[in-house]
Ligand code: 13P
């Protein structure tokens with residue numbers, strides 16, 4: 001017998017209550033998933049929620065590094081990634097050994113890891129940051145010399161905001177955001193000349209420099225909601241265009257590029273969430289005690305410095 005979206009959502013809500021499951025959903029998830037989540041937000045907000053939730057099971061609707069972060073912060077909980085194939089490609093661009101070699105070459109550099117990294121990589125880093133907390137955290141670090149991994153675009157944005165720091169970058173980054181070019185900016189502005197341009201710092205510096213606002217997914221959403229302007233070009237995953245249109249029906253939102261689609265964030269369907277709640281889907285995150293202990297240091301430091 002077929003089910004409607006509403007019926008699937010009701011069944012998820014019933015099951016998560018019965019089984020004490022907390023559903024965390026990143027803002028890039030589909031609308032019907034955000035509607036049944038206990039908490040939604042950017043990577044930073046979800047990390048903080050992960051540390052606070054009291055449920056015995058956490059279901060992460062997002063990508064693998066986000067579920068790993070929950071497990072690291074709450075090792076006693078059962079943590080499930082909603083779709084086993086949802087993995088941020090940027091998180092896997094460098095191996096732990098690459099970073100260990102760099103640490104040997106640059107012993108007086110603090111290693112700052114974007115949270116979009118594997119748990120294994122986090123074990124050899126000094127502090128984590130997210131797009132919304134990076135500038136604040138880097139500016140508070142004692143070390144002047146910083147090796148920022150893996151996203152060179154977020155790193156360049158941080159370097160610009162923290163001119164007193166000496167920041168070394170690697171050639172990593174988000175393939176989805178980095179594919180947006182100045183040509184897309186020109187085309188979108190020509191189509192929507194009155195719109196403000198809001199972009200994620202994972203975009204290349206030439207794109208970020210032409211923006212009216214640069215911020216995390218939540219930063220972009222808050223800016224658009226609070227602004228007294230009515231038209232916005234959105235330079236991040238296109239789900240945010242849709243979510244904002246629901247949140248502010250009186251305003252207009254346009255994608256900066258139709259290629260701003262993260263297939264990994266879109267891997268999770270509402271039925272995957274139902275299957276996970278029924279105990280027959282997703283992937284339970286298992287990490288060794290050693291990885292949890294070592295990776296936790298840099299996530300705890302992020303929460304301590306990020307406020
Ligand atoms: P946020 O920290 O803005 O949620 O970014 C996560 C992400 O994967 C952006 O591409």
Ligand code: SF4
Nearest residue numbers: 088089090174176262
């Ligand atoms: Fe990773 Fe980019 Fe997708 Fe974010 S949008 S999860 S950084 S690939």
